[in-house]
Amino acid sequence: MAVHAPENILHQHSFDIEGGNFTNAGTVSTRIKSILKQIGLPDNVVRKSAIVCYESEINIVSYARKGVINLIVTPKTVEIEAIDEGPGIPNIELAMQQGYSTANQHIREMGFGAGMGLHNIKCFSDKFDISSEVDKGTFLKMIINTP
Numbered sequence: 001m002a003v004h005a006p007e008n009i010l011h012q013h014s015f016d017i018e019g020g021n022f023t024n025a026g027t028v029s030t031r032i033k034s035i036l037k038q039i040g041l042p043d044n045v046v047r048k049s050a051i052v053c054y055e056s057e058i059n060i061v062s063y064a065r066k067g068v069i070n071l072i073v074t075p076k077t078v079e080i081e082a083i084d085e086g087p088g089i090p091n092i093e094l095a096m097q098q099g100y101s102t103a104n105q106h107i108r109e110m111g112f113g114a115g116m117g118l119h120n121i122k123c124f125s126d127k128f129d130i131s132s133e134v135d136k137g138t139f140l141k142m143i144i145n146t147p
């Protein structure tokens with residue numbers, strides 16, 4: 001998790017995510033949204049955070065064995081990390097392209113797999129980092145600035 005001086009952390013929480021569990025898919029982003037609203041952050045910050053969290057969460061459920069989403073709120077930022085154990089992404093540049101998806105039939109039937117997730121995560125983040133190792137897992141870090 002990101003290193004911050006304790007006095008600079010307004011809120012911190014980790015959420016576990018189970019790969020393949022589409023019944024619960026979306027619950028972490030819903031919880032993060034209500035936490036951020038409760039803290040009193042502006043609507044656009046809450047909305048962007050919820051979108052990047054949701055897309056990361058759906059990707060962990062869709063592609064990974066398991067993962068964790070870390071939320072860290074500081075006076076100037078909302079930081080969201082999505083870390084999973086799974087197949088990893090062999091070609092990140094390709095995966096980032098709009099419309100690129102390896103989602104299977106099962107995932108598509110549930111309405112996912114449009115290939116816009118990573119692209120939208122990047123668009124809605126003020127800072128975005130991604131790294132991945134094949135057969136190990138994927139690490140995403142999104143930072144959204146607060147006014």
Ligand SMILES: Nc1ncnc2c1ncn2[C@@H]1O[C@H](COP(=O)(O)OP(=O)(O)O)[C@@H](O)[C@H]1O
Nearest residue numbers: 059063088095101102103113114115116117118
């Ligand atoms: N956490 C992940 N683990 C493994 N592969 C992933 C992960 N996230 C994304 N991918 C790969 O990147 C592709 C693009 O992801 P995304 O833009 O979210 O679109 P979609 O999920 O609709 O396919 C996915 O189809 C998948 O191949």
Ligand SMILES: [Mg+2]
Nearest residue numbers: 058059117118
């Ligand atoms: Mg996706």
